[in-house]
Amino acid sequence: xxKIAPSFLSADFRTLEEEVRRVEDAGVDYIHLxxxxxxxxxxxxxxxxxxxxIRKVTELTLDVHLMxxxxxxxxxxxxxxxxxxxxxxxxxxxxxxxxxxxxxxADMKAGATVKPDTPVSELFPLLPKLDLALVMSVEPGFGGxxxxxxxxxxxxxxxxxxxxxxxxxxxxxxxxxxxxNAADVVAAGVDVVVAGSAAFRDGKVRENVAALRQATExxxxxxxxxxxx
Numbered sequence: 001x002x003k004i005a006p007s008f009l010s011a012d013f014r015t016l017e018e019e020v021r022r023v024e025d026a027g028v029d030y031i032h033l034x035x036x037x038x039x040x041x042x043x044x045x046x047x048x049x050x051x052x053x054i055r056k057v058t059e060l061t062l063d064v065h066l067m068x069x070x071x072x073x074x075x076x077x078x079x080x081x082x083x084x085x086x087x088x089x090x091x092x093x094x095x096x097x098x099x100x101x102x103x104x105x106a107d108m109k110a111g112a113t114v115k116p117d118t119p120v121s122e123l124f125p126l127l128p129k130l131d132l133a134l135v136m137s138v139e140p141g142f143g144g145x146x147x148x149x150x151x152x153x154x155x156x157x158x159x160x161x162x163x164x165x166x167x168x169x170x171x172x173x174x175x176x177x178x179x180x181n182a183a184d185v186v187a188a189g190v191d192v193v194v195a196g197s198a199a200f201r202d203g204k205v206r207e208n209v210a211a212l213r214q215a216t217e218x219x220x221x222x223x224x225x226x227x228x229x
Contacts, residue, residue, distance in 0.1 A: 186219025
């Protein structure tokens with residue numbers, strides 16, 4: 001089954017615990033939390049304290065995406081806050097192998113991602129150490145952007161390389177995903193779909209997630225048909 005991860009950038013932070021309950025009731029798999037520093041991307045969101053607050057009210061997997069210049073400085077802080085997955089950008093100035101080792105040593109799953117203009121092949125050497133490989137289908141930094149269709153070949157290339165290497169890395173996609181294109185990204189090889197506006201739109205979280213689930217199941221069926229042929 002494809003996992004659904006609502007992005008809490010689109011949640012109502014006035015009623016954060018209630019928003020968590022809504023996505024739980026809707027049957028999501030992960031909660032996706034975008035951490036921004038106003039430097040690596042031109043926006044500021046939240047830090048470990050908000051992750052800790054969410055951890056206190058749910059047992060769902062907390063999927064934390066670090067859009068910050070120095071993620072290595074915060075590995076332990078987010079581990080202590082209750083993060084389950086810690087995803088960093090290959091574009092940061094860090095020794096990625098060592099950083100991924102530190103993430104795993106802190107008992108979190110290790111993820112890595114690339115901006116839309118960065119070749120997805122930058123992730124290939126890291127795959128043996130990656131639990132999650134995130135393909136950004138918008139420019140990181142703001143929610144509500146339109147999906148970039150040029151991300152689909154990147155997903156296909158990443159899926160082919162994962163299979164070539166024989167690793168168990170999940171592919172996640174984030175940016176402009178909704179019921180109208182979720183089937184396409186899953187058919188291309190995605191395992192985890194991040195949805196922000198599409199999950200929280202009009203406060204109808206249960207209905208929105210159900211529509212996403214139906215679309216991901218259709219995409220998975222298409223993918224399996226391709227494999228069989």
